[in-house]
Amino acid sequence: MLSWFRTDIIVEYWPLFLEGLKTTLELTLIGVFFGTLLGLFLGIGKIALVERGPWKWPVKIFVRIPSQLYITFFRGTPLFVQILLIHFALVPLLIHPDEGFLIQGDWALLLKREYGAFISGALALSLNAAAYIAEIFRAGIQSIDKGQFEAARSLGLNYFQTMKLIIIPQAFRRMLPPLGNEAITLLKDSSLVSAIGLAELAYAARTAAGAYSRYWEPYLFISFIYLLITLGLSYGVHLLERKFKNS
Amino acid sequence: MIQVKGLQKYFGKKQVLKDINCEINDNEVVCVIGPSGSGKSTFLRCLNALEVAQGGEILVDQFKVTDPETDLNLLRSHVGMVFQRFNLFPHMTALENICLAPISVKKMTRQKAEEKARELLKRVGLSEKENSYPHELSGGQQQRVAIARALAMDPQLLLFDEPTSALDPEMVGEVLDVIKSLAHGGKTMVVVTHEMGFAKQVCDRVFFMDAGQIIEIGTPQQIFGDATNERTRSFLSKIL
Numbered sequence: 045m046l047s048w049f050r051t052d053i054i055v056e057y058w059p060l061f062l063e064g065l066k067t068t069l070e071l072t073l074i075g076v077f078f079g080t081l082l083g084l085f086l087g088i089g090k091i092a093l094v095e096r097g098p099w100k101w102p103v104k105i106f107v108r109i110p111s112q113l114y115i116t117f118f119r120g121t122p123l124f125v126q127i128l129l130i131h132f133a134l135v136p137l138l139i140h141p142d143e144g145f146l147i148q149g150d151w152a153l154l155l156k157r158e159y160g161a162f163i164s165g166a167l168a169l170s171l172n173a174a175a176y177i178a179e180i181f182r183a184g185i186q187s188i189d190k191g192q193f194e195a196a197r198s199l200g201l202n203y204f205q206t207m208k209l210i211i212i213p214q215a216f217r218r219m220l221p222p223l224g225n226e227a228i229t230l231l232k233d234s235s236l237v238s239a240i241g242l243a244e245l246a247y248a249a250r251t252a253a254g255a256y257s258r259y260w261e262p263y264l265f266i267s268f269i270y271l272l273i274t275l276g277l278s279y280g281v282h283l284l285e286r287k288f289k290n291s
Numbered sequence: 292m293i294q295v296k297g298l299q300k301y302f303g304k305k306q307v308l309k310d311i312n313c314e315i316n317d318n319e320v321v322c323v324i325g326p327s328g329s330g331k332s333t334f335l336r337c338l339n340a341l342e343v344a345q346g347g348e349i350l351v352d353q354f355k356v357t358d359p360e361t362d363l364n365l366l367r368s369h370v371g372m373v374f375q376r377f378n379l380f381p382h383m384t385a386l387e388n389i390c391l392a393p394i395s396v397k398k399m400t401r402q403k404a405e406e407k408a409r410e411l412l413k414r415v416g417l418s419e420k421e422n423s424y425p426h427e428l429s430g431g432q433q434q435r436v437a438i439a440r441a442l443a444m445d446p447q448l449l450l451f452d453e454p455t456s457a458l459d460p461e462m463v464g465e466v467l468d469v470i471k472s473l474a475h476g477g478k479t480m481v482v483v484t485h486e487m488g489f490a491k492q493v494c495d496r497v498f499f500m501d502a503g504q505i506i507e508i509g510t511p512q513q514i515f516g517d518a519t520n521e522r523t524r525s526f527l528s529k530i531l
């Protein structure tokens with residue numbers, strides 16, 4: 045019955061699919077990790093407020109407003125455009141044999157040839173995820189009763205101690221489900237980086253499809269793989285939700 | 292201990308505290324009473340700078356609370372506060388709630404802090420609850436842990452904002468007893484309360500607030516016996 049489905053294409057390109065899956069997972073993990081790290085600071089930065097004293101204006105101008113601009117930009121523009129912008133405009137500015145701001149010379153050349161697309165892709169996904177995760181952190185922090193903040197401050201804890209010891213640990217439980225959903229989004233969105241030639245799952249499918257001019261098999265196959273992982277992640281999120289509902 | 296001069300507080304355009312002036316001495320226990328919305332909580336919260344005042348001066352011990360240069364964390368580590376809704380940290384046990392500030396603010400060793408916390412739990416009658424989480428405790432027990440948490444920093448001044456208003460009637464007594472024992476132990480305390488019996492019994496002076504001002508100050512005998520101000524009298528006649 046499934047004779048029209050040419051499994052031999054999948055089998056022939058198996059190593060490429062496997063390689064692609066590895067890259068997809070790597071991109072997702074990197075995106076979640078750095079997105080969470082950067083998102084934490086952006087989320088706190090977006091609502092950072094000093095009511096009085098010498099820090100009032102510096103915090104507003106150098107922390108609050110930049111965080112807000114960053115989040116607005118990355119949530120308000122398409123990820124696809126961000127990927128192109130970062131790969132073709134930003135990364136060449138930073139890593140360039142002649143005039144790279146960050147890395148120059150032979151090393152830049154090598155880095156670019158071997159890992160150029162991966163660096164751009166991972167960077168774009170991380171920066172994008174950070175904006176969304178920042179909003180998750182902001183909502184999580186603001187969902188904590190103000191009395192918690194006041195009780196901590198009234199004991200003499202400073203702002204950072206209060207965040208680290210009181211607010212974030214409580215907010216984090218509530219943030220786990222939306223963070224899990226962000227990981228799912230990130231996994232799916234990582235397919236967009238095939239546009240800059242990064243050999244992840246979607247790229248592997250495109251290669252196999254191109255070679256045989258057959259589209260059902262490769263794309264159905266990777267759909268199945270994506271689905272398997274996203275369902276697994278959703279189930280994990282569900283378990284976490286259940287676990288923290290009781291505590 | 293406390294000097295307040297010309298304190299002004301606005302929320303937006305609305306003036307909530309209008310020219311508050313008062314002095315509170317060392318080891319004195321002051322009760323603040325008055326109708327809802329008169330600014331009692333706001334006044335109390337200005338004393339440890341949870342609210343930023345827009346005008347006037349507050350001096351708490353050696354700290355100029357209203358001076359932007361003042362280290363507010365240091366000030367607050369000397370001023371304990373007990374809230375109406377307890378505000379215990381729900382992700383920590385009773386013991387951890389109490390140890391938190393001594394360890395992270397005073398840099399006490401964990402062992403010493405726990406020793407002290409156990410002593411305080413004993414004092415508020417909750418020795419057997421050190422490993423309980425707040426949601427496993429009754430309201431009265433939570434508030435007693437909250438008092439122990441404030442005491443753990445050895446504050447020179449204790450602020451209470453309606454410490455028994457969120458409690459079921461049968462638990463009010465146990466919390467008031469703890470507060471009374473502190474009053475007799477010679478701590479400076481400012482207690483916002485609706486418990487007039489407690490105010491009569493325990494405090495040295497009563498401040499009556501109305502519409503953002505301290506209208507009358509006197510001993511409990513004066514205030515509850517023969518208040519001079521018309522508004523004080525009408526307030527007391529309504530609630531007594």
Ligand SMILES: Nc1ncnc2c1ncn2[C@@H]1O[C@H](COP(=O)(O)OP(=O)(O)OP(=O)(O)O)[C@@H](O)[C@H]1O
Binds near residue numbers: 302325327330332333
């Ligand atoms: N954060 C705030 N923002 C705006 N208005 C506020 C805020 N906190 C208090 N107010 C207002 O300030 C006034 C004084 O409030 P406050 O809480 O100090 O009164 P209170 O005497 O403690 O009353 P209660 O007995 O009900 O606790 C009220 O009119 C209140 O609505």
Ligand SMILES: [Mg+2]
Binds near residue numbers: 332333452
């Ligand atoms: Mg109040």
